[in-house]
Every structure is written in structure tokens, then in C-alpha cells.
Amino acid sequence: MIYRARTVLTLDGAPIENGAVGVEAGRVVDVGRDEEVRARRSGPVTDLGEVVLLPGLINAHCHLDFTALHGRIPPQHSFADWILQINGLRRDLSDEDYLASIAAGFVEARRWGTTTIATVESMPALLDRMPAPPLRTWWFAELIDVRPRLPAAEMLDDAFARFRGKEMWPGGFGLSPHAPYTVSPGLMRLAREAAERNGNLLMVHLAESAEEMEMFRDGRGRLFELLQSLGRSMADCGQGKTPLAVMLEREVLDERWTVVHLNELTEEDFTRLERGPRFHIAHCPRSSRYFRHSPFALRRLAGLGFNIALGTDSLASNSSLSLFSEMQTLRDAHPEIAPERILEMATINPARALHQADSLGKIRVGFQADLIALPIENPRGDVVEKVIAWEKPVPWVLLAGAPFPLG
Numbered sequence: 459m460i461y462r463a464r465t466v467l468t469l470d471g472a473p474i475e476n477g478a479v480g481v482e483a484g485r486v487v488d489v490g491r492d493e494e495v496r497a498r499r500s501g502p503v504t505d506l507g508e509v510v511l512l513p514g515l516i517n518a519h520c521h522l523d524f525t526a527l528h529g530r531i532p533p534q535h536s537f538a539d540w541i542l543q544i545n546g547l548r549r550d551l552s553d554e555d556y557l558a559s560i561a562a563g564f565v566e567a568r569r570w571g572t573t574t575i576a577t578v579e580s581m582p583a584l585l586d587r588m589p590a591p592p593l594r595t596w597w598f599a600e601l602i603d604v605r606p607r608l609p610a611a612e613m614l615d616d617a618f619a620r621f622r623g624k625e626m627w628p629g630g631f632g633l634s635p636h637a638p639y640t641v642s643p644g645l646m647r648l649a650r651e652a653a654e655r656n657g658n659l660l661m662v663h664l665a666e667s668a669e670e671m672e673m674f675r676d677g678r679g680r681l682f683e684l685l686q687s688l689g690r691s692m693a694d695c696g697q698g699k700t701p702l703a704v705m706l707e708r709e710v711l712d713e714r715w716t717v718v719h720l721n722e723l724t725e726e727d728f729t730r731l732e733r734g735p736r737f738h739i740a741h742c743p744r745s746s747r748y749f750r751h752s753p754f755a756l757r758r759l760a761g762l763g764f765n766i767a768l769g770t771d772s773l774a775s776n777s778s779l780s781l782f783s784e785m786q787t788l789r790d791a792h793p794e795i796a797p798e799r800i801l802e803m804a805t806i807n808p809a810r811a812l813h814q815a816d817s818l819g820k821i822r823v824g825f826q827a828d829l830i831a832l833p834i835e836n837p838r839g840d841v842v843e844k845v846i847a848w849e850k851p852v853p854w855v856l857l858a859g860a861p862f863p864l865g
């Protein structure tokens with residue numbers, strides 16, 4: 459099949475006017491100007507018309523479990539209060555509610571042109587009760603041991619047991635030790651070792667809120683009190699160490715990890731980051747705004763060479779799973795950043811974070827045929843700006859070479 463489009467935005471060189479993409483067996487087999495591609499290949503041609511054709515978007519961080527909590531928690535003054543609120547709402551959700559929530563999350567992600575998603579699964583046992591996901595999905599099994607029901611090793615065995623038999627699912631599996639305030643150093647280390655042994659990726663929330671900073675550095679505050687009341691050992695708090703310093707001391711981070719948030723960083727933290735390990739960073743612009751976290755240090759972190767990708771976080775702290783809206787929020791907060799860099803944060807950069815830089819995030823021969831088409835009229839030099847500004851459901855999505863109609 460050959461798809462012809464007014465503009466093909468490959469993210470692998472300049473936009474191609476009157477371009478075409480050849481697709482075979484789920485992969486891109488040709489890309490170029492329409493007449494060149496047709497001269498090289500035979501096969502049916504679908505003319506998509508006055509559209510911009512680009513790679514499907516990739517969500518670097520979300521929690522599909524909480525899609526059903528959309529609009530249920532108004533912004534709180536305290537991050538700890540938000541945790542209490544969501545934990546209260548979660549108590550009323552059955553397994554069926556979670557499964558419906560995840561399914562609704564896929565529909566919502568597809569609606570906004572997302573073809574790949576990295577989601578934290580708080581109840582990995584649910585994986586045995588669902589069909590293969592409709593989008594390319596990396597499932598990160600969440601690990602927490604503030605009040606563990608199982609020993610750490612059993613927790614890990616259980617997660618890996620849920621991954622088994624699902625090797626054909628599009629995407630992959632990883633582990634998400636939730637955060638340094640909910641995961642002990644021992645469990646963090648075991649997770650890292652198991653992931654290394656089995657070739658999995660890792661994801662952790664870090665330096666998200668001012669209360670997390672207060673808890674670790676000063677040994678006080680609402681989050682400190684909450685976790686102390688739950689029985690967490692608070693021995694690593696109140697010694698002047700920032701969340702980043704505490705995490706780096708655990709000596710687990712490397713390029714397998716996506717570190718989510720990093721909103722709250724001190725000057726010393728930037729010095730630590732200069733010489734520390736290179737992990738990937740997921741930034742969730744609208745979730746950060748909802749919580750009123752400190753502004754994300756995009757330019758400084760990018761200047762240090764970190765790969766930064768965009769995520770939506772969950773609908774418990776966001777209004778949609780649209781990465782277009784995340785790009786727009788980022789653009790408004792950082793008007794100095796080139797639009798091309800912003801679009802890369804929802805395509806190429808999350809592909810790198812998922813270790814898929816050779817198969818996702820660009821339109822290139824050999825890459826997965828995950829494509830979206832946006833009916834944008836007359837793009838001139840501002841095609842990327844217009845893509846970022848897109849506000850409607852995405853009418854045309856191709857996933858692994860197969861059309862995926864709007865639900």
C-alpha cells in the first residue's frame with residue numbers, strides 16, 4: 459500500500475511536499491516524493507489528500523488505571539492530600555472498573571493520535587484478565603513497599619509471572635518502583651537487578667512536589683507526616699538531602715530508566731546531574747500545572763544532554779490524554795524552544811526512552827508503520843507549528859500498517 463499526502467513530516471529530514479509512504483507487512487518500506495515512490499513501487503495507492511502525514515505520537519508516562527477518575531479530584535493545596543483523595547477513590551473501584559478504565563484510556567489515547575503509550579500498572583494481576591492492547595503499550599508493573607503484603611522478591615516474581623505468555627503483545631514490559639518515598643532501597647535495587655537480568659525498562663517518579671523535597675531534605679511537611687503515619691522508616695529524611703540526592707545514593711539509575719517529573723531541583727542537584735548517570739526524563743506539563751509544581755527546567759536539563767519526553771500522567775490530574783495539548787502547554791511555557799524540538803518530545807524522544815529509537819518515532823524505511831494524518835490546509839513554512847496547535851480528534855491513524863478508525 460502507498461499512502462500519498464500533501465505533506466509528509468518524517469522527523470527524519472525536511473518535510474516532503476506531495477509525499478508518499480510505502481507500507482508493507484506493518485513496516486515502512488519506502489518514503490519520498492509521490493512520483494518517486496510510485497516509480498519505485500507498485501501496489502494500491504490511497505490518496506489521503508490535503509493532510510500532513512507524520513509518525514503516531516508516543517506518550518512517555520501515564521496511568522491508564524485512573525482514566526475513570528477523570529474530574530473526580532479538584533486541585534488540592536497539598537500533594538499528600540491528593541494522594542489521600544486518590545487512595546480513597548481507589549478503594550471503591552473493582553477489578554472490572556479498572557479494566558474498563560484501561561480500555562477507556564486506550565480509546566482516549568487513540569482519539570488524540572497516540573499510537574504508543576508507556577503506562578504504569580498498579581495492579582499487574584489485571585494483565586491476565588485483558589486482551590492484547592489495541593495500541594503499542596509498555597506496561598510498567600508498579601512496586602511499592604510502604605506496607606508490603608509480600609516480600610520484595612515475591613513481588614518481583616509476581617510481576618514477571620504476569621508478563622509471561624504475552625510476548626506477542628505490541629510493546630513490552632517494565633518495572634516501576636513508584637518513588638523513593640514509597641519504595642525501600644532494597645526493593646529498588648532488586649527491581650533494577652531483575653530488570654537488568656530480563657532486559658526490561660524501569661520507571662520512577664522523582665522530585666515531583668515541594669512536599670517531597672520538604673520530606674527528604676527537612677524531615678517535615680504533609681508528605682513526611684503521611685508516610686510516617688503509614689509506618690515508613692523516615693531514617694533517610696531530615697539530613698539535608700534532596701530527593702535526587704537520595705535517589706542517586708541508591709545507585710540504580712542508568713539509561714534503562716525513565717525518571718518522571720524532576721520538577722523540584724536545587725542548584726546542588728544540577729551539579730549532581732552534570733556528573734551523574736544519563737537516564738531519560740518524562741515531563742508532564744499539564745499534570746505539573748494542575749499540582750502547581752515548580753516550573754520544569756527544560757532548557758537546563760536538555761543542555762545537560764538529557765533526553766526529555768512528554769507524558770500526560772493520568773486523568774486523575776489531567777483533562778485529556780492528548781499529547782497535542784501537552785505540546786501546546788509546553789510551547790506556551792517555553793516560547794523560545796523551536797517547534798521541531800517540541801514535536802520530537804512526543805515522537806523521537808519517547809521512542810529513545812523506550813529503547814525503540816530504531817523502530818518508532820520517525821517515518822523511515824524499516825520503522826513501524828504507525829502514522830497519523832491531520833487535515834491541515836495550506837501549511838507553508840509553519841507545518842510543525844500547525845501540527846502542535848492541532849485541537850481535534852485525529853481522524854486517521856495507521857497502527858502497524860492497519861487503519862485504526864476513531865471509536
Ligand SMILES: [Zn+2]
Pocket residue numbers: 519520521663718771772
Ligand atoms: Zn505518574
